[in-house]
Amino acid sequence: MAQETSQEISKSARQTALQILHAIDTKQAYTDVALRQTLHHSTLDRRDRAFITQCVYGVVRWQGRIDWLLQHVCHRPLDSLTPWIRNILRLGVYQCFWMQRVPQRAAVHEAVNLARHFGHQGTARLVNGVLRSLLRRHSACHPPDAAAQPAAHLAVAYSHPQWLVERWLHRYGWERTQALCEMNNRPPGITLRPNTLLTSRVALAHRLQQEGLQHIASSTVSPQALIVQGTDRLDRLPSYADGWFQVQDEGAMLVAPLCQPEPGQLMLDACAAPGGKTTHLAQLMRDSGRIVALDSQPGRLKLLCQNMQRLRLSCIVPIVADATVALPVQQRFDRILIDAPCSGLGVLRRHPDIKWRRSIADLEERRGVQLRLLHQMQQSLARDGGLMVYSVCSNEPEETHDVVAQFLRDHPHMRLEAIAPSYLQPLPMPSATAGTLDLTPDQLGTEGVFVARFRSQPDAS
Secondary structure, three states: OOOOOHHHOOHHHHHHHHHHHHHHHHHOOOHHHHHHHHHHOOOOOHHHHHHHHHHHHHHHHOHHHHHHHHHOOOOOOHHHOOHHHHHHHHHHHHHHHOOOOOOHHHHHHHHHHHHHHHOOHHHHHHHHHHHHHHHHHHHHOOOOOOOOOHHHHHHHHOOOOHHHHHHHHHHHOHHHHHHHHHHHOOOOOEEEEEOOOOOOHHHHHHHHHHOOOOEEEEOOOOOOOEEEEOOOOHHHOHHHHOOOEEEOOOOHHHOHHHHOOOOOOEEEEOOOOOOHHHHHHHHHOOOOOEEEEEEOOHHHHHHHHHHHHHHOOOOEEEEEOOOOOOOOOOOOEOEEEEEOOOOOOOOOOOOHHHHHOOOHHHHHHHHHHHHHHHHHHHOOEOOOOOEEEEEEOOOOHHHOHHHHHHHHHHOOOEEEOOOHHHOOOOOOOOOOEOOEEEEOHHHHOOOOEEEEEEEEOOOOO
16 A cells, blocks of 8 residues: 655544544454444545555554553553543554654654644643654664563564464464464455356456456465455445455355355355355355355344345345354255354454454353354254354464364264365365364465364264
């Protein structure tokens, strides 16, 4: 994303960026949701919108390192400052040290103006003093020694929670943990899944070029996917309104093929909304058969319905229901997909706020939900070799391999089935076991994704 000089950015853009950061900090708003809701009806020009997006994602992504720098020069704990002033300081630091085309003196000046507007003259003096002191002293602020304190070093250098870094060091070692932290800080690209019921990858690429997108590449992970750059408003393109594509990460595109969907099948999607994987299943089924799509949140299920209509799909039956309890449909399914709720620690590139909100306790809590989903769903699976796929956007053992092991112990009539034959082309990286796929962002540049595929024994009662 292009970086803009201070003189080119409006006062309104700076205030908007701060207001979004304030909402993320105080209302636990999700970064992408807060940005989308704020900018959807905005009259700001492209330059201001790009500036806001870069600032918000940048501050949230690098918040750990920014706060660490601020604590070297701020004589008050950051938590003791008002959320407005705390986030003005974060925004000022990010512009000073991460946005090279914003002059540092201009960044300080604008931060002081914001502090005066959202605080008072005293807070303006505090912001001025802290930022100017950091500009003088930042070169002497070194992360903890990597040899003596490897977790603390990586946590500061790459802006990740130390508890999470410690886990990755134990599991992956230094080099891979460093690569994973580094990848998590790289802004992700935008990946499109062509709606092959209406078009092809080649035809979609040609139309996108006609609509003004110049940077279009083919995915090396998913054979049908396109990677695009150059717009933050894909939903305004005519090809989007015509249902020619769905925005979906490359890692997420690896899940639906593992269900081996075929036309005419009866399929259950237990946690369907907002519909990326559900509509992918329908596409692979040639929109023939039936997909019962469950979700417990009516608002999210509405998004699925909107995607169905836009993509012109008719085989999906949306139902508001909690898949952890008795299902509203009493029948056996050929295929079941469980895209389970999880910590989301595999999607920190797109959702950097998650890393500051999760704890080890969250992993255990979600593990219980995931096991209940698996237990409930296997009761609805066809007993003559039915297929069930479990996926999460996490690579943490509590939500992945531990869940699989416990489920197999509890249900001996289920077995893992090899996943490699389901892909048209071999993946560049091996799966963790014969029946699972465990990809972290540092391997292929996708979201972190874990998938396990289970087959019911044909002779099970």
